[in-house]
Amino acid sequence: MARPSKYPRELQERAVRLVIESRAEYESEYAAIRSVAAKLGITSPESLRKWLRQAEVDSGARPGKTTEEIAEIKALKKEVAELRRANEILKSASAFFAAELDRPSRF
Known part of the structure; x- marks a missing residue:
């Protein structure tokens, strides 16, 4: 930065x-x-x-690139990074819950 x-x-x-x-x-x-x-x-x-x-x-x-274009590109890059982080979290969560569903029930 x-x-x-x-x-x-x-x-x-x-x-x-x-x-x-x-x-x-x-x-x-x-x-x-x-x-x-x-x-x-x-x-x-x-x-x-x-x-x-x-x-x-x-x-x-x-x-x-104008100042406005540079600012827009910077904001879009920040948004992409945030969305990628959220996507990784969702992938991890779905893998966790899928593993829970595949386990046999003890009761």
Whole structure:
């Protein structure tokens, strides 16, 4: 399980917006990312670059899984794991009760 981000969602969105708005002012996109990260106290420019790429996917400007799709896949995987556990419990219970029915009665 991924650890939660130490940066609030609002800060992430603001940082992405600032990079998008200031791309033209810098010689490269990464220079803009480094500058915005330094101004906002984001320790790793790579984190900001990932947020920017995910925002581009979410807006449809870049191919990939959107944040909503990722959340849905995660929820479905959790549900599948839960259903598999329940299925194993039911298999064990049915085997137990089937064995009880096959035993000869003492009375």
